[in-house]
Amino acid sequence: MGATTGAVWGRAEQQDFRSRVRGTLLGAAVGDALGSPVRGLGMEQIRAAHGAEGIGEPAFGHGRRGAVSHLTQLTLFSLDGLIRAQVRRDTGAWHPPTDLHRAYLRWASTQRDWGPDERRKEDGWLAREEWLYARRDPARSCLTGLGDETMGTPEAPKNPDDPGAEAAARSAPFGLLVGWEPELVMQLAVECAAQTHGHPTACLSAGAHAVVVHGLARGESLDTAVQRALQLLAPRPGQQPVAEALQRALGAVRQGLPSPARVEDLAGAGTADGLLSVAVYCALVGEDTRHGLRLSVNHGGDSAVTGALTGALLGALHGETALPPSWLAELEGRPTMLVLADDFAMEMTQGPALHGPAGSSPGWLARYPRGYAALPGGAPVPAL
Known part of the structure; x- marks a missing residue:
């Protein structure tokens, strides 16, 4: 697997890309924070607690307003893993699924440990953020899939019977690899989903979500991005439920007012x-970002997941300034997210100035260490 590199970015392009990266990350997080307090509640329960229109603003959960769940935690580590993959390219041993697996193992450590271990310099800066050590109802498949050093793959996936959406909810960052071809974005998302959720529906939903974000981050319309995802799904075994679900979302737009x-x-x-x-439906029919996010969480299902998926789409489509400022003001971990998003944007647009044959920034390599040089178990790293 390869990727397009070496593109020259103008200043306006860099600013637009950074806004979409911030929008994707913050949008997923505010959607998660909005939906988490009502996750698993029926509509009658939501209305009883929040009024006839349902939940309309971030509510208290996990002891504060604007708290995020494990979905956002894992999305942050997805972004961190992608940066580390780019930095490690200089070593000649480039295999992004392995870097993502290592990032997810760092997240798994936050769910077991009391706090950061300052002695583990190879963990980088994100794993030293103390607020990430809060355990926020992680899905069992995330914990079991990352419970040992063995990396799940499409050929030998972890939890092959789990069709849940947690892997899709952490996959938006793959879509921000705008220099990659969409086929490669889908493949990377599928491979990384298999590390915790190996059912074809889970893996291909993650791939489709990443491809849609990819199109939006490149300036395409949402409908165009969904159509590309459908094209890329078509030849893949087990794609029918995911393709039909995307078609239902497109068809539902024409069926009257959303409810x-x-x-x-x-x-x-x-x-x-x-x-x-x-998520696709709510992003399509939302009158604005706020309306689309509210619509996505007021239902009797997993509101945190649908909020995160929808927020990522809307943030990639419109950029960070379209997100509700009052929601962002209360969002847990926002300073961390902004730094990580800006680091990702800088790595993707100016990576050769940060590290490479001509010289490397010691500060950058301290933040994103190159680390190990082999796959788990000592096998050599293949080129992707």
Whole structure:
């Protein structure tokens, strides 16, 4: 697998890309924070707690307003892993799924340890952020999939019977690899999903979500980006549920005013394909970002996942300035997210100035260490 590199970025292009990176990361996080307090509640319960219109603003959860779940934690480590993959390219041993697996193992450590271990310099700066050590109801498959050093692959996936959407909800960062071809973006998302959620529906939903974000980050319309995802899904085994879910989302746009009942119908049994369908639908019919996010979480399913998936789409489409400022002001971990997003944008647009044959920034390599030089178990790293 290869990727397009060496593009020359103008200043306006860099600024637009940074806004979309920030928008994707912050959008996923505010959607997660909005949906988490009502996750798993029925609509009657949501209305009883938040009024006839349902939840409309971030509410208290995990002891504060604007708290995020493990979905956002893992999305941050996805971004961190992608930066580390780019930095490690200089070594000649480049295999991004391995770098993502190592990033997810660092997240798994935050769920076991009391706090950062300052002696582990190879962990980089993100793993030393103390607020990430809060355990926020992580899905069992995330914990078991990352419970040992063995990396799941499409040929030998972890939790092959789990069609859940948690892997899709952490996959938006793959779509920000705008210099890659969309086929490669889908493949990377699929390979990384298999590390915790090996069912084809889970893996292909993650791939489709990443491809849609990829199109939006490159300035395409949402409809165009979804159509490309459908094209790339077509030849893949097991793609039918995901493709049909995306088609249902497109068709539902023409079926009258949006409602919680329509969202619940799209969500179906709550598997990854249905929740991805909800996100695409809400991003398409939302009158603005706030409306689309509210619509995405007011239903009787996994509101945190649908909020995160929808927020990533809207943030990639419109950039950070379209997100509700009052929601961002209360968002847990926002300073960390802004630094990580800007680091990612800088790495993608100016990486050769930060590290390479001509010289490297010691500060950058301290933040994103090159680390190991082999796959888990000592096998050599293949070129991707």
